[in-house]
Amino acid sequence: MIKFPGWAQRNNEGPPDLDQVMRDLSRKINNMFGKGGGSQPTSSNGGNINLPILPIIAVILLIWLATGFYMVDSGSKGVVQRFGKMTDDTTEPGPRWHLPYPIEKVTVVNMEQVRRLEVGYRTTGEGGGGKTKQPREALMLTEDENIIDLQFAVQYNLNNAKYYLFNNRATDDAVMSAAESAIREVVGKNKLDDLLQKGLADTSQRMQTILDSYKTGVHIISVSLQSAQPPEQVQEAFEDVNRANQDNQRQVNEGQAYANDVIPKSRGKASRLLAEAAGYKLKIESEARGNASRFEQILAQYNNAPDVTRQRLYLDAQEQILSSVSKVVVDQKAGSMLYLPLDKLMNSNAAAAPQQSQSLQSLNTPAAPVADPTVDRSRDAFRSRDRESR
Structure with a gap:
C-alpha cells in the first residue's frame, strides 16, 4: 500500500x-x-x-x-473461456483474437485427428511389431457360457469440442469404458460359434450410442477386430470340436448334393412312368372300345348273313396267322410235298425292284431281267418231281 x-x-x-x-x-x-x-x-x-x-x-x-492473437489450424476449433467459464463462442480455423489472459483463455482442439485405442492388448516394440495381452480386458463371457478372448482396436475423432473439454476428465478412459460395455453386451447376447464366424457386428453403433448419451463429443470411426479365439488353455480342445463340426458339415453337404442329384432324376423317372401308364391306359381303353364296336358291327352282319360272315372271319383269321409263318404248298394229286418259299420270293422281288429302277434310270437303257437262283432251284425241283411222278 x-x-x-x-x-x-x-x-x-x-x-x-x-x-x-x-x-x-x-x-x-x-x-x-x-x-x-x-x-x-x-x-x-x-x-x-x-x-x-x-x-x-x-x-x-x-x-x-498482442498476446490475445492466436491461430486455429485447419481441422481444429478453438474454445474460449472467460474468467474460467465456457462461453458460447467456438472459433473456426484461421487467425483469431481474444481478450488476453487472465480475462479470456482459448483451448485449440484438433477435431479431425484420428485417435486409436487398443482393447485387450497393447502394442509394444518399435513399429508396433509386438503385442502384450491384457486378460482383464480381453476375456469375455458369451451367451452359451463360454469364454472368448477378444482383441480389437477403436479409431475415433471428435465431433464436439466443448463436450470433449468439459464433459470428460479423461477421454481415452471414457472411450475404453464405452467400448468394453458395448462389446461385452454384444458378446453376452451371442454364442461362441456365431462370434467366431460373424465377428462383432453393430458394435460401433452401440458404442456411439453410449458415448452420445454421456455427451463426450467423441465420434467412433471404426472398430476393427484383431483376434477372436478361445483361451489358450482350451484352444486344442476347441480345434478338435471345430474339426468335427467341419467334418459333419462336409458330410451334410455331400448328402445334400447327392440328394439334389438323385431326387430330380427319380422324380423325372416317376413322371415318365406315370405318363407311359396313362398312355397305355388310353391305348387299352381305345382298343377295347374299338374291339367292342367292331364286334357289334360283326354281330349285326352275322345276324343278316351267318354263313358269309363266318367264312369271312375264317379267312381273316387265316390271313393273320399265315402272314407271319413260312408257306408250304402241297400237291394233293401228286401225293408229294413241294416246298415253295413264297415269302422269301416276295421279299426278294420287293428288294430287287428298287435296284432295277435305279439301274434303268442311270443307264437309260432297258436291262435284261436277272433270274432269281431261288426261283430257278424251285422250278428245277418241281420239274424233277413231276418227271418222277410220271
Missing part, C-alpha cells in the same frame, strides 16, 4: 491536494525505475515532470493486447 506524506496531518482537513498526490506517485514510480535521488526537472509551478511513464505503460498495454 502506498502512503502519501501529509495525509496523517490532514485527516481532519479533508483529502490532500490532487497535484500533490500525483507528484508523490510519480516520484515513487521513478524511484522504482532507478531515477530517484537526482534533481528532477520541474515545471513552471514547481511540479516534477514524468515523461517516460506513459509510453512504457502504452507499450506494456500493447504487448498485453
Whole structure:
C-alpha cells in the first residue's frame, strides 16, 4: 500500500491536494525505475515532470493486447473461456483474437485427428511389431457360457469440442469404458460359434450410442477386430470340436448334393412312368372300345348273313396267322410235298425292284431281267418231281 506524506496531518482537513498526490506517485514510480535521488526537472509551478511513464505503460498495454492473437489450424476449433467459464463462442480455423489472459483463455482442439485405442492388448516394440495381452480386458463371457478372448482396436475423432473439454476428465478412459460395455453386451447376447464366424457386428453403433448419451463429443470411426479365439488353455480342445463340426458339415453337404442329384432324376423317372401308364391306359381303353364296336358291327352282319360272315372271319383269321409263318404248298394229286418259299420270293422281288429302277434310270437303257437262283432251284425241283411222278 502506498502512503502519501501529509495525509496523517490532514485527516481532519479533508483529502490532500490532487497535484500533490500525483507528484508523490510519480516520484515513487521513478524511484522504482532507478531515477530517484537526482534533481528532477520541474515545471513552471514547481511540479516534477514524468515523461517516460506513459509510453512504457502504452507499450506494456500493447504487448498485453498482442498476446490475445492466436491461430486455429485447419481441422481444429478453438474454445474460449472467460474468467474460467465456457462461453458460447467456438472459433473456426484461421487467425483469431481474444481478450488476453487472465480475462479470456482459448483451448485449440484438433477435431479431425484420428485417435486409436487398443482393447485387450497393447502394442509394444518399435513399429508396433509386438503385442502384450491384457486378460482383464480381453476375456469375455458369451451367451452359451463360454469364454472368448477378444482383441480389437477403436479409431475415433471428435465431433464436439466443448463436450470433449468439459464433459470428460479423461477421454481415452471414457472411450475404453464405452467400448468394453458395448462389446461385452454384444458378446453376452451371442454364442461362441456365431462370434467366431460373424465377428462383432453393430458394435460401433452401440458404442456411439453410449458415448452420445454421456455427451463426450467423441465420434467412433471404426472398430476393427484383431483376434477372436478361445483361451489358450482350451484352444486344442476347441480345434478338435471345430474339426468335427467341419467334418459333419462336409458330410451334410455331400448328402445334400447327392440328394439334389438323385431326387430330380427319380422324380423325372416317376413322371415318365406315370405318363407311359396313362398312355397305355388310353391305348387299352381305345382298343377295347374299338374291339367292342367292331364286334357289334360283326354281330349285326352275322345276324343278316351267318354263313358269309363266318367264312369271312375264317379267312381273316387265316390271313393273320399265315402272314407271319413260312408257306408250304402241297400237291394233293401228286401225293408229294413241294416246298415253295413264297415269302422269301416276295421279299426278294420287293428288294430287287428298287435296284432295277435305279439301274434303268442311270443307264437309260432297258436291262435284261436277272433270274432269281431261288426261283430257278424251285422250278428245277418241281420239274424233277413231276418227271418222277410220271
